[in-house]
Amino acid sequence: MFPRKKHLLFLIVLLPFLAHAQEGSQLWLRYKPVEKHIASQRRIGLRDQHKTAQLARKELERYWSGPTIEMHIDKGAKRLKEGYQIKGSASGIHLNAAEPIGLLYGAYHLLRLQETKADMRNLFLEEIPDYDIRILNHWDNLDRTVERGYAGYSLWLWDELPGKLSPRYEQYARANASIGINATVLNNVNASPEILTSEYIVKVKAIAAVFRKYGIKVYLSANFSAPKVLDGLADSDPLRKPVQQWWETKVKEIYQQIPDFGGFLVKANSEGQPGPQDYGRTHADGANMLADALKPYGGLVMWRAFVYNPTAEDRAKQAYQEFVPLDGEFRDNVIIQIKNGPIDFQPREPVTPLFGAMTHTPQMIEFQITQEYLGFSNHLVYLAPLFKETLDSDTYANGPGTTVARVTDGSTFKNKKTAISAVANIGEDANWTGHDFAQANWYAFGRLAWNHQLSSEQIAEEWIRQTFSNDAQFVLPVRQMMMRSREVAVDYMMPLGLHHIFAYGHHYGPEPWGEMEGGRPDWMPWYYHNADTVGVGFDRTTAGSGAVSQYKEPLRSTFNKLESCPENLLLWFHHVPWTHRMKSGRTLWDELCMHYDRGVHEVRAFQKVWDTLQPYVDKQRFEQVQSKLKIQAKDAVWWKDACLLYFQTFSKMPIPYQVERPIHELQELKKIKLDMKHHN
Structure with missing residues (x-):
């Protein structure tokens, strides 16, 4: 047994190494070193001695389990910029680039294809970056x-x-x-x-x-x-x-x-x-x-x-x-x-x-x-x-x-x-x-x-396959969850073009009331939502702030008219009556309620999906994500209740019966002041 002080010191010294070993530190680079008998049957050819080119060779020698690769720098192929060209078949692959960095990017592309189980028969691809x-x-x-x-x-x-x-x-x-x-x-x-x-x-x-x-x-x-x-x-x-x-x-x-x-x-x-x-x-x-x-x-x-x-x-x-x-x-x-x-x-x-x-x-x-x-x-x-x-x-x-x-x-x-x-x-x-x-x-x-x-979708699938699993039973539901997640967050936070109604300073939770004294108007949530007994939203039309006039046609006219403005940006460009009929046939108020409610239910659905996937994920990462989803589900309800109860003080309209009842009181929500040390 260690004396207590020595035992604590030992743990402090060891902790950085334990942390490094935790799942998650490898990101999407979870390559497995190639077995020796496979490595002996293929060659990674490269004549260039540049450090970056040699780094590309090293990555492939350690992790590439496919056929022989010949790497070559062609300084005349300037059109490739930092990009690369890959040609090959089951018998061998040629990786060409104009610069050493192109070989490194090409090496990572090959490893990405390998890790995602892509079909690599008769490879021919050329990749040139869109941005310098x-x-x-x-x-x-x-x-x-x-x-x-x-x-x-x-x-x-x-x-x-x-x-x-x-x-x-x-x-x-x-x-x-x-x-x-x-x-x-x-x-x-x-x-x-x-x-x-x-x-x-x-x-x-x-x-x-x-x-x-x-x-x-x-x-x-x-x-x-x-x-x-x-x-x-x-x-x-x-x-x-x-x-x-x-x-x-x-x-x-x-x-x-x-x-x-x-x-x-x-x-x-x-x-x-x-x-x-x-x-x-x-x-x-x-x-x-x-x-x-x-x-x-x-x-x-x-x-x-x-x-x-x-x-x-x-x-x-x-x-x-x-x-x-x-x-x-x-x-x-x-x-x-x-x-x-x-x-x-x-x-x-x-x-x-x-x-x-x-x-x-x-x-x-x-x-x-x-x-x-x-x-x-x-x-x-x-x-x-x-x-x-x-x-x-x-x-x-x-x-x-x-x-x-x-x-x-x-x-x-x-x-x-x-x-x-x-x-x-x-x-x-x-x-x-x-x-x-x-x-x-x-x-x-x-x-x-x-x-x-x-x-x-392609990017999500690449990331899932490299980071977690290539099993279709895991990839498909996780990709669907990821693809829905941004829209779900918009629903439970600020649907229909609402914006910047966060708590002052830290921007974590909802605070549409924004009751801080002495702050500039454009620091305050009410500056952006303008809720009153008539409706809600920021009038940026030609009759309002005129911000629509900064857009080219046809965007200017599209955003300027209530009828043609996309509903997901409606309250960004218009102050809309609570009773306005939306494309769904519902009033604006009812539509707002439905969006918040949908966001809450979809986050809960994420929890269910993730729990079914436990067999495919290591224990530590499974529990880490599970814990985060619990927080997100609670936060979604917090957002929904805070915004609907607050906006209801202006609309004076009932929350539709099919929408889950609020579990908070508005006055209690207004008292919440987060210590952001718990969130940073």
């Missing part, structure tokens, strides 16, 4: 807290760097490379200037060195006030020479340490962050100053269009109003990073009208993988349908068929560089993402960033 830059945005702070992160503390152990490298850095890089992600922003867009100090640049260099052989470039979020804060300049005015020189010197220092540094992501003049408008300058002035400093090294500026400041205007109009007048004024190494919707990563939003409105400025989309508004890591919500809904939305910017995907991938406006980004949901939890099914959203973003034509 496929980037994760980490909202990680230097104290290792993660803004809107629900999987534990940050992966980046700044206190240990550069001397000690966590093994998870390489595991993270490998997981990203396996789905084609080739860039990462290490720190929060609400950036600390300290990340740009010499001390931290050396730490970033150490991480970049690990990522390099996996084809991943490092970017940093830059605080616009860094010259003033770090070195005492009088200000950070982008048109003043001393400020410009400060950035030039700082960028030179970064590239001396990290020659393949990607560039800066910038959040400026939004939510209190400093920016060029502090000095009477424009977003273009600020972005161009940084772009000029980065230009000699091939670096990029990703300038966020999420501008959220006090305004008398409808908040949904703000980004369009600030950026469209600047079209054509940005340097060619600036890309405007735009959230998928006009407000803020809601469970459902219309696509922002800013996409396609700037025909002379490269634009990139920003998604959120972390579930800030979708139940954190407690709710099973598969996000590929949300991503696809946005990417496939027609902007009509250049006539019919000008989808968001085509606006951002360079096929419409022939951009010099194309990019797509998403806010990461990754933390130090053993399973990386807090919820085992949240891994699917990281996976789905990577796959769609590579090929936006993939279907949500």
Whole structure:
């Protein structure tokens, strides 16, 4: 027996190793090493000595159980970019690429086919990524807290760097490379200037060195006030020479340490962050100053269009109003990073009208993988349908068929560089993402960033087969559950175009009443739902805020008319009477009730489905998901009761008898104040 103190110390030392061994840490990379007798019967041929090419060979030598593979780099095949070509049959496979990273991506594609039991007879495929830059945005702070992160503390152990490298850095890089992600922003867009100090640049260099052989470039979020804060300049005015020189010197220092540094992501003049408008300058002035400093090294500026400041205007109009007048004024190494919707990563939003409105400025989309508004890591919500809904939305910017995907991938406006980004949901939890099914959203973003034509169903099936089981008795029900999950969350949270009626600050639970004193109107849920005795919804028509006028025709007219507006966006664009007849024949009030009720019942159905699948899943992951589904089912009832009881105080209409009766009292629900330490 250990004495108690020694026993505790032993457990503390052992815990990291136990955590690493837990199911879930392998993500979708659950390859089994190939048996020796099979390995001896096939060969992995490669002449190139590049580290990345050798990494591809190593992965295949260890895990590939198929025929001999000959790998070859053809530098003349520039059209492949980072892509690859695979030709083969049962007797042998040729994997060709223009660059070493293409061989690594091709190797992971072959292993994906193997793991999903795909038919590999007479293989012929060519894969070229749709976007040049496929980037994760980490909202990680230097104290290792993660803004809107629900999987534990940050992966980046700044206190240990550069001397000690966590093994998870390489595991993270490998997981990203396996789905084609080739860039990462290490720190929060609400950036600390300290990340740009010499001390931290050396730490970033150490991480970049690990990522390099996996084809991943490092970017940093830059605080616009860094010259003033770090070195005492009088200000950070982008048109003043001393400020410009400060950035030039700082960028030179970064590239001396990290020659393949990607560039800066910038959040400026939004939510209190400093920016060029502090000095009477424009977003273009600020972005161009940084772009000029980065230009000699091939670096990029990703300038966020999420501008959220006090305004008398409808908040949904703000980004369009600030950026469209600047079209054509940005340097060619600036890309405007735009959230998928006009407000803020809601469970459902219309696509922002800013996409396609700037025909002379490269634009990139920003998604959120972390579930800030979708139940954190407690709710099973598969996000590929949300991503696809946005990417496939027609902007009509250049006539019919000008989808968001085509606006951002360079096929419409022939951009010099194309990019797509998403806010990461990754933390130090053993399973990386807090919820085992949240891994699917990281996976789905990577796959769609590579090929936006993939279907949500195909991506879900790939992920299930690699992560859990190839058994059809498991794959089919789980895929169906995943495919329904986003719509179910919309139903029990905010159906029919309702949005942003979350609890203030943490955004976890419902708080449509929003009774915080002294807050700005656009911080308050009632600003967005506008419920009164007549009806509910935000009037963004030409008779209201006029936000519909930012859309091209025919979207403008479609959204503007109550009769033609899609019902799933109805309350986004219209203030609708409670008694309005919906397409179902029900009143708006009854329809709202039915949606909330359906959401609750479908989450309970998820519980039943998962419980039947126990024989197919290891005990730990089965119980982890089962526990999360219990929380989600309780939360769905909380949402339903809070919203219906609150909105009923305005509608004065009865909840239909076929809808499950509320189990809470409104006044009790209003008293709930969560300690979010339990959710982070």
